[in-house]
Amino acid sequence: MRITYLQQRKGKESKKMKTMNTHRVRALTAAAAFGMLLLGSMTAFAEDGETYTRGYVVEEASEENLNGEFGEAYQAAGFQVTFTYIAEEDEDVTGVDVYSDFQWYSPEAKQIFADNEYVGYTTPSSAYQYREGYARTSYGSPVPARSADLNLYGKEGLYSEAAGYIFYPMEEVSDGVYQVTMPIPAGEYRYVYRLHASDESTLQVKDPSDEVDWYTTSTYKDTPNYWSLFYVGTADDVEGDEKYWYEGVEDDKKGTVVTDELECITGSVQQIEIYEPYNYDPDSEEPYKVIYINHGATENETVWMTIGNVPTIMDNMIAEGLISDHVLVVTVDNATSFSFSIYGEQSDIVENNMNYVVPYVTEHYNVSDDPENIVMCGDSAGAIATFTMLTTYPDAFSAFGIFSIPGTGDFSFEQALNVYNSADKIYIGGGTLEKKETSGSVAVYNRMVEQAGCTDLEYHWVDGAHDFVTWRQLFVDFIRFIDWAE
Numbered sequence: 001m002r003i004t005y006l007q008q009r010k011g012k013e014s015k016k017m018k019t020m021n022t023h024r025v026r027a028l029t030a031a032a033a034f035g036m037l038l039l040g041s042m043t044a045f046a047e048d049g050e051t052y053t054r055g056y057v058v059e060e061a062s063e064e065n066l067n068g069e070f071g072e073a074y075q076a077a078g079f080q081v082t083f084t085y086i087a088e089e090d091e092d093v094t095g096v097d098v099y100s101d102f103q104w105y106s107p108e109a110k111q112i113f114a115d116n117e118y119v120g121y122t123t124p125s126s127a128y129q130y131r132e133g134y135a136r137t138s139y140g141s142p143v144p145a146r147s148a149d150l151n152l153y154g155k156e157g158l159y160s161e162a163a164g165y166i167f168y169p170m171e172e173v174s175d176g177v178y179q180v181t182m183p184i185p186a187g188e189y190r191y192v193y194r195l196h197a198s199d200e201s202t203l204q205v206k207d208p209s210d211e212v213d214w215y216t217t218s219t220y221k222d223t224p225n226y227w228s229l230f231y232v233g234t235a236d237d238v239e240g241d242e243k244y245w246y247e248g249v250e251d252d253k254k255g256t257v258v259t260d261e262l263e264c265i266t267g268s269v270q271q272i273e274i275y276e277p278y279n280y281d282p283d284s285e286e287p288y289k290v291i292y293i294n295h296g297a298t299e300n301e302t303v304w305m306t307i308g309n310v311p312t313i314m315d316n317m318i319a320e321g322l323i324s325d326h327v328l329v330v331t332v333d334n335a336t337s338f339s340f341s342i343y344g345e346q347s348d349i350v351e352n353n354m355n356y357v358v359p360y361v362t363e364h365y366n367v368s369d370d371p372e373n374i375v376m377c378g379d380s381a382g383a384i385a386t387f388t389m390l391t392t393y394p395d396a397f398s399a400f401g402i403f404s405i406p407g408t409g410d411f412s413f414e415q416a417l418n419v420y421n422s423a424d425k426i427y428i429g430g431g432t433l434e435k436k437e438t439s440g441s442v443a444v445y446n447r448m449v450e451q452a453g454c455t456d457l458e459y460h461w462v463d464g465a466h467d468f469v470t471w472r473q474l475f476v477d478f479i480r481f482i483d484w485a486e
Contacts, residue, residue, distance in 0.1 A: 042054050042086045042088075042208070042209075043086075050173075050174065052084050052086060052173070052174065052177045052179070053084065053086075053209075054084050054085060054086040054207070054208055054209045055083075055084060055207065055209035056081055056082065056083050056084070056191075056207070056209075056230055057081065057082045057084075058079060058080075058081050058184075058230065058231075058232050059079065059080060060078065060079060060080075061074040061075070061077065061078060061079060061080045061183060062074075062080065065080055065181070065183070070128045070154070070155070070183060072131065073127065073128050073129060073130045073131070073154075073183040074183040076130055076131045076132045076183070076185070077127070077130050077183035077184050077185040078185060078186070078233070078237065079183070079184050079185065079186065079232050079233055079237075080181055080182065080183055080184060081181070081182060081184045081230070081232065082179060082180070082181040083098045083170065083179065083180055083181075083191070083193075083207075084177065084178070084179045085098075085170060085177075085178045085179075085193055085207075085208075086176060086177050086178075086208075087176040087177075087178070087195075089176075091176075091195075092197045092198055092199075093176070093178075093195050093196065093197065094196050094197060094198050095169065095170075095172075095178070095195075095196035096169075096170045096178040096193055096194070096195055096196070097167040097168060097169050097170065097193070097194040097196075098167075098168050098170060098180060098191055098192070098193055098194075099165045099166060099167045099168060099191070099192060099194065100138060100165065100189070100190045100191045100192050100227070101136065101137075101138050101187075101189040101190050101191065101467075101469070102126065102127050102165075102166055102168065102182070102184075102189070102191075103124035103125070103126070103136070103137050103138070103139060103164075103165070103166050104124060104125045104126075104127075104129070104130055104134035104135060104136050104137070105122070105124055105125065105134060105135045105137065105433060106125055106131065106133070106134055107133055107134075109122040109123070109124070109125070110135060110432055110433065113432075113433055114432070123152050124137065124164075124166065125153070125154070126153035126154055126155065126158050126166050126168075126182075127168070127182040127183050127184055128153065128154045128155045128158075128182065128183065129153065129154040130183055130184075130185065135432065135433060135463040135464065136185075136187065136463075136464070136469055137431075137433055137464060137465035137467060137469060138190065138465065138467035138468065138469060139164040139165055139465065139466075139467065153166055157169045167194065168180055168182060184232050185232065185233075185237075186232045186233030186234070186237035186238045186242075187231075187232055187233070187238060187242060187245075188229070188230075188231050188232075188242075188245050188309065188472075189229070189230055189231070189232065190227045190228070190229055190307060191207070191227070191228055191229075191230065192204055192205070192206060192226045192227055192228065193205050193206070193207065204226045205226065206226050206227060206228045207228040210228040210229075227307070229306070229307065231245075231246065234246060235248055240473070241472075241473050241476040241477065242472075242473070243316075244312070244313045244316045244317060244476050245309050245312060245313065245472060246312070246316075247312055247315075248312075248315070248316045248319065249315045249316065249319045252278065253278050253315060253318075253319060254278055254311070254315055255275050255276055255277045255278050255280070255311055255314060255315055255318075256275075256276050256278075256280070257273055257274070257275055257276075257305050257311055258273065258274045258276060259271060259272075259273050259274075260272050260273075260274060260364070262356060262357070262360040263356070264337050264352050264356050264357075265337075265348060265351055265352040265355070265356055266337045266338070266348070266352075268336070268337045269337075270332070270333055270336070270337050270352075270356075270357070271300075271301055271333045271336070272301055272330055272331065272332050272333065272357065272360075272361070273301045273302060273304075273305050273330070273331045274328055274329070274330050274331075274361075274365065275305065275310055275311050275314055275328060275329035275330075276328060277314065277315075277318060277325045277326070277327065277328075278315070278318075278325070279325055280328075281366070282365070282366045283366070284326075284366055286326060287366050287367050287368040287369075287373070288326050288327060288328050288365070288366055288367045288368065289324065289326060289327045289328070289367070289368055289373040289374070289375075289484055290327070290328050290329075290330060290361065290367045290368070290373065290374050290375075291327065291328070291329045291330070291375050291376075291377065291482075292330050292331075292332065292353065292357070292358070292374070292375070292376040292377075292397075293308075293310070293329065293330070293331045293332070293376075293377055293378060293382070294332060294334060294349075294353075294376070294377070294378030294379075294381075294382030294383070294385040294386055295331065295332075295333075295334060295335070295378070295379065295381075295382045296378075296379045296380030296381045296382050296383075297335075297380060297381040298335075299335065299382075300333045300334075300335045300336065301331040301332055301333040301334075302331075303331075304329075304331045305331060307468050308468055308471065308472060308475065309472055310329050310331070310475070313472070313475060313476060313479075314327070314329060317476070317479055321485055321486045322479060322480065322485055323479050323484050323485060323486075324484050324485065324486055325486075327484060328361075328365065328367060330357070330361055332353065332357050334349050334382070334385065337352075338352075346384055346385055346388045347388070347392075349385050349388075350385060350388045350389050350392055350393070353376075353385070353389065354389070354392075354393055354396060358374070358396075371395060371396055371397055371398055372398045373398070374396070374397050374398060375397050375398055375399040375400070375401070375482050376389055376397045376399075376400055376401070377399075377400070377401025377402070377403060377427070377475065377478055378401070378402070378403065379403040379404055379468075379471040379474075380403070380404050380405070380406060380466065381406070382403075383402045383403050383404060383405035383406075383441075384405055384406065384408070386400050386401065386402055387400070387402055387405055387408060387444070390402075390418065390419065390422060390425075390426070391411075391414070391415040391418045391419065392418075394418040394421060394422045394425075397425070398425060398482070399425045399426075399427060399478075399481065399482045400422070400425055400426055400427065401427045401474070401475070401478040401481070402426065402427065402428040402429075402441070402444070403429060403430065403441075403470070403471050403474045403475070403478075404429075404430040404431065404434055404440070404441050404466050404470060404471065404474075405428070405430075405440070405441045405444050406440055406441075407440060407443060407444060408444050408447065410447065410451065411447055411451045411452060415452075416451050416452040416453075417452075419448055419452035419454060420452045420453050420454060423448075423452075423454040423456065423457055426448070426454070426457060427460065427477075427478050427481045427482075428441065428444065428445050428448070428457070428459060428460065429441070429459060429460030429461065429462065429474050429477070430442065430459075430460075430461070430462075430466075430470065430474075431461075431462055431463065431464035431465050431466065431467075431469070431470035432461055432462070432463050432464065433463075433464060433465040434465055434466050434470070441459075442459065445457070445459045460474065460477055462474060462477070
């Protein structure tokens with residue numbers, strides 16, 4: 001990874017800023033389309049002459065699998081992925097599972113969910129049960145811990161626990177070498193390994209072949225990152241706005257992600273990340289517009305620039321003329337300096353954003369201070385921060401994107417008034433597999449309509465759950481909503 005230290009913008013006092021090589025996600029997008037192996041430093045040679053290299057391989061579904069027991073799933077998916085984990089010689093490993101973004105809901109399951117308003121009323125499908133029209137999520141519904149005995153997921157051995165993930169056990173194909181192949185449709189995926197030890201304990205680890213420490217969801221930066229990321233297929237293989245998640249522009253049209261830091265309201269150092277378009281000019285006579293993003297709980301400022309895929313989305317939408325190339329995107333670490341949870345310290349975060357982050361960015365980057373040229377959005381707990389900003393400083397931004405907000409409670413008179421007066425600036429939406437009327441984002445939308453009188457406000461639905469499958473789609477649609485096209 002190339003790291004270059006730049007001088008501060010606009011002639012201000014110098015600080016160190018790290019420019020990451022183009023995007024930390026980009027190297028994966030082009031690599032994963034067909035037959036690409038993420039190479040690690042370990043290769044195993046089996047007694048039968050087979051050679052195994054840890055990592056993953058994505059390729060078109062093989063004839064053998066298309067004609068095998070799960071042929072319908074492979075046919076519908078079009079692709080397959082093979083994961084290989086090789087245990088270290090002294091590593092206490094008795095089994096390995098892979099899991100994360102490998103749950104799907106059929107149209108029938110989605111309807112059951114819609115009728116009951118909670119994902120726990122239905123069971124997700126595994127990769128081996130995949131069919132066209134299924135909606136993917138990053139988690140499933142909680143099921144009994146011994147779900148492997150119930151054969152819920154179409155293949156012997158697959159199981160789930162309270163967290164709702166489907167775990168895919170890997171076969172020990174050679175001494176210390178574990179492998180699994182599954183059908184998988186085109187898309188962007190996270191994954192993680194779970195190692196089983198002889199004392200029956202388990203340990204989550206990221207793929208050892210993923211040698212770049214490019215992403216963490218952890219609240220504090222010294223907590224290990226468990227997740228790795230890969231892509232399947234190309235933009236031509238997906239439908240709708242997922243095409244913007246794939247690298248689609250030449251290198252000279254790719255923007256840059258910059259890491260900066262400031263002193264925040266608590267007196268501690270706070271990190272931010274800034275997406276700068278390919279032609280960013282700190283001396284441009286026309287200042288740049290800004291999109292501020294608040295991340296969710298257990299995340300930090302890196303998540304939207306990696307799993308959220310903001311750089312690639314922005315590059316592609318700039319190339320299509322759907323948003324101006326005179327826009328920066330700023331993500332803020334609301335976790336390290338705050339007890340950031342669904343409701344924790346929201347007022348401090350709002351005041352910090354308003355009186356520390358925005359002024360810092362305005363001073364040190366060539367950006368506009370006109371509220372008409374500044375917007376804010378956020379997911380989950382970050383949506384609460386965005387909503388709190390809306391009801392506290394409604395005139396500070398020209399639009400507010402509220403993605404999958406967990407809830408707010410009844411509005412106060414002041415909140416309702418500010419929401420009513422800002423109705424044309426509000427974008428609110430969520431996934432079809434999130435809670436509906438009783439709590440969550442739809443409940444907040446209903447309060448906006450019923451308690452604040454925003455009768456013309458639209459709710460934006462996308463297929464997905466409370467995860468980045470949903471939030472990436474909503475971010476793309478939010479860009480259309482703010483209408484900063486060329």
